[in-house]
Amino acid sequence: MPFQKSHTPWWIVKGVEPPYKKYAKEILAKKKQHYADGTIKPWNKGLTKETDERVKQAALAISMNKEHSKNISLGKKGISCVKLKGRKRPKEVIDKVLATKKIRFAEGKYIPARYWLGKRLTFIPYMYGKTHTEEARAKLREWRSHQVIPKKDTSIEIKLQDFLATENVSFEKHKPITGQPDIFISPNICIFADGCYWHGCNKCNLEKARHPDDSKITDKLQNSGYKVLRFWEHDIKNNFENVCSKILEEIPC
Numbered sequence: 001m002p003f004q005k006s007h008t009p010w011w012i013v014k015g016v017e018p019p020y021k022k023y024a025k026e027i028l029a030k031k032k033q034h035y036a037d038g039t040i041k042p043w044n045k046g047l048t049k050e051t052d053e054r055v056k057q058a059a060l061a062i063s064m065n066k067e068h069s070k071n072i073s074l075g076k077k078g079i080s081c082v083k084l085k086g087r088k089r090p091k092e093v094i095d096k097v098l099a100t101k102k103i104r105f106a107e108g109k110y111i112p113a114r115y116w117l118g119k120r121l122t123f124i125p126y127m128y129g130k131t132h133t134e135e136a137r138a139k140l141r142e143w144r145s146h147q148v149i150p151k152k153d154t155s156i157e158i159k160l161q162d163f164l165a166t167e168n169v170s171f172e173k174h175k176p177i178t179g180q181p182d183i184f185i186s187p188n189i190c191i192f193a194d195g196c197y198w199h200g201c202n203k204c205n206l207e208k209a210r211h212p213d214d215s216k217i218t219d220k221l222q223n224s225g226y227k228v229l230r231f232w233e234h235d236i237k238n239n240f241e242n243v244c245s246k247i248l249e250e251i252p253c
């Protein structure tokens, strides 16, 4: 029978002591007996740090462990006690670390934070120097077209959806075609509700360049025979009647 995650061990079901604990107890008792008899002798009996190298190493390891756990417990309380605090590593060390990082980056085993923080990850370590097959790329494209980001509809999308529902217009949300239009009305109307921040609106003076993909997506869709309507967040919020009339103009009666 294959192992099941939900399988409960029989000793828990029966409410008895697990068998391995019993065996462990027996072995421990035997060991204690042997130590008492003198049949087993501790390896470090009679040796000291000064006379034996192994004892010295073991003592050093214990002291380092203690220091380490002390640092961890201090760190949990928010007290920084890292030895490097306020000091800099020597230049040779910094150079060595950088050289290692460069080699690992070239091998595709290390990704600096700037490559993935707040960005779409375009650099996959194990794919370094390789390419997906055309078949795999088609599969990935298909998979991505169904991914909805963000997962929840934004407030402006919901406002447009509500309007269309009251007008008895049937529509699709996040249709998996190029650019994944927020709202798609058959046969060929794609409506995008662009947030002022993420899509870089000039009117609201949010210091962010317009989303570079937006114009590309519009061009692609228009070349394939779609009608593209893009509305800004500020228009949907403050000038909704205008937006509604623009949509209604495009919808075939």
Ligand SMILES: [Zn+2]
Pocket: 196, 201, 202, 203, 204, 232, 233, 234, 235
């Ligand atoms: Zn705006």
